[in-house]
Amino acid sequence: MQPSKAVKVLIVGGSVGGLAAAHEMRAVGAEAAVYERSAGRMEARGAGVVMQPEVEALLVRLRMSARAVSVELWERQQLHLHGRATRYEAPQLMTAWDTLYRALREPLAGVCYRLDSALRRVRVEGSEVTAEFADGYTTQGHFLVGADGIGSATRRLLGGNVRPSYAGYVAWRGLEPEAALPGDLLELLTGRFTFFGSDGMQMLCYLVPGPEGELTEGSRRVNWVWYVNVPERDLPRLLASRSGKPYTTFLPPGEMVLDTAAELAVTAEASLPPQFAELVRRSDVFMQPVFDLPPHRMVADHAALIGDAAGTVRPHTASGTSKAFADAAGLAAALRGWAPGQDLPGGRLADWEQERLLRLVSLSRAGIGLADQSSLGTVDGRRYFDSA
Structure with missing residues (x-):
């Protein structure tokens, strides 16, 4: 047979x-x-990816370790509006979509x-x-x-x-080379999952591997995401692009129009801890509505x-x-x-x-x-x- x-x-x-x-x-x-x-x-419509057991299991079967594709964190820290940080131990591995x-x-x-x-x-x-x-x-x-x-x-x-259906809020995002950020900001963020929350918004940040998977200090990237409530009627305005290409579910890096970039900077300055406001200001921001x-x-x-x-x-x-x-x-x-x-x-x-x-x-x-x-x-x- x-x-x-x-x-x-x-x-x-x-x-x-x-x-x-x-x-x-x-x-x-x-x-x-x-x-x-x-x-x-x-x-890469996500950017940062938290290493989870299901992902690690497949990597192991492919003869790779989770640590070989991840940045290791050892602490979580909550930033308060005026910049003070509260920290506690919380080891975690972070990788990136690419x-x-x-x-x-x-x-x-x-x-x-x-x-x-x-x-x-x-x-x-x-x-x-x-x-x-x-x-x-x-x-x-x-x-x-x-x-x-x-x-x-x-x-x-x-x-x-x-x-x-639109969930009522968007995710502003950034993925910046760590070498492009000032030393004091990088020192605060390195090795830590950093977060801030207030009414109608939440921001978090952590380091991930570099664009080619680099894990050495100076070659990695700082990944951040800032969730913000936005009325649905304002989505088309915020998704408007410099190239004129229509976007409905994702605004890529480099496409944000100048008026939106200015509005983003003002909102960050008024609503975020100073360290996060600086991070937003220094980033090539992209955006995803949450559905x-x-x-x-x-x-x-x-x-x-x-x-x-x-x-x-x-x-x-x-x-x-x-x-x-x-x-x-x-x-x-x-x-x-x-x-x-x-x-x-x-x-x-x-x-x-x-x-x-x-x-x-x-x-x-x-x-x-x-x-x-x-x-x-x-x-x-x-x-x-x-x-x-």
């Missing part, structure tokens, strides 16, 4: 969640191919990874899935994984009618959704990346042993979906609870950048 050929899994979305899915599928004997809609170098991307991408050098592949159609015929892309390219496999984020084309094409996507069914015919494509969690849980990794690992385990031509392991897929949706609901509630503590996205929270 001829041995069954390997299952081919088509993975839509080439960010770290899609790369994790490729590794997990290969680990259970499947062939993986990844299709990413970006035409060129992917933009560092993690590189760590996962390089071992897949021989695997199909196709850019400029915007999914336009999915067809299931018998035991085969056909994916068609905007440029006319078509490919076939036996299972499709949608790892294409909150704006997932896969979810839409599989019949998902849920849409993201909620409620939990959605994850399994369809010969297809599944993972990560933000299936539902989001607020960033305060520091689990967006780890959730996608756990989704991928569990899905691969459910497909282990399945061969082309056989019935899908429906029971295992249903169990996986139930377990992951329960986890998603739990994380989602926890994230909203954490946001509420700083009145982020709440009806009575103070609003900023309000043009009314």
Whole structure:
């Protein structure tokens, strides 16, 4: 008897969640191919990533240690409005999106990874899935994984009618070389998770590896994020770009218009501790509105959704990346042993979906609870950048 050929899994979305899915599928004997809609170098829409057990587990399997791709912190410190710091011991590892991307991408050098592949159609015929892309390219496999984020084309094409909703606040972000910052500011931030909170805002900061994964002193980067309540009517104004390109979910570095930059500096000076106001002033700022996507069914015919494509969690849980990794690992385990031509392991897929949706609901509630503590996205929270 001829041995069954390997299952081919088509993975839509080439960010770290899609790369994790490729590794997990290969680990259970499947062939993986990844299709990413970006035409060129992917933009790091997160920046800093808190090292979580699910991420570390995959790195270890790939013969890498978490410390090899992370900056180690030893303290947490709360800044008060006039600059005083309260500190306590809290060891933690911090990595960055691009560092993690590189760590996962390089071992897949021989695997199909196709850019400029915007999914336009999915067809299931018998035991085969056909994916068609905007440029006319078509490919076939036996299972499709949608790892294409909150704006997932896969979810839409599989019949998902849920849409993201604005959570009521945005994340201003910066990712600056440590060598570009003054010594006194760097001394305050190095080795520490630094945070500040007040009504309608929260800011946090920590060091991450350099742009090529450097961990040596002087070569790393300072990552910060400043969550601020912003009325929905003001989003188009704040997302306006210097290039004139329309943005709705992400304003990249270098695109902020001068009026917004000036408003940002004034708000930072009036609302943040002086050290954080200086950090904002010295940064090439980018921005992401925070959106909620409620939990959605994850399994369809010969297809599944993972990560933000299936539902989001607020960033305060520091689990967006780890959730996608756990989704991928569990899905691969459910497909282990399945061969082309056989019935899908429906029971295992249903169990996986139930377990992951329960986890998603739990994380989602926890994230909203954490946001509420700083009145982020709440009806009575103070609003900023309000043009009314």
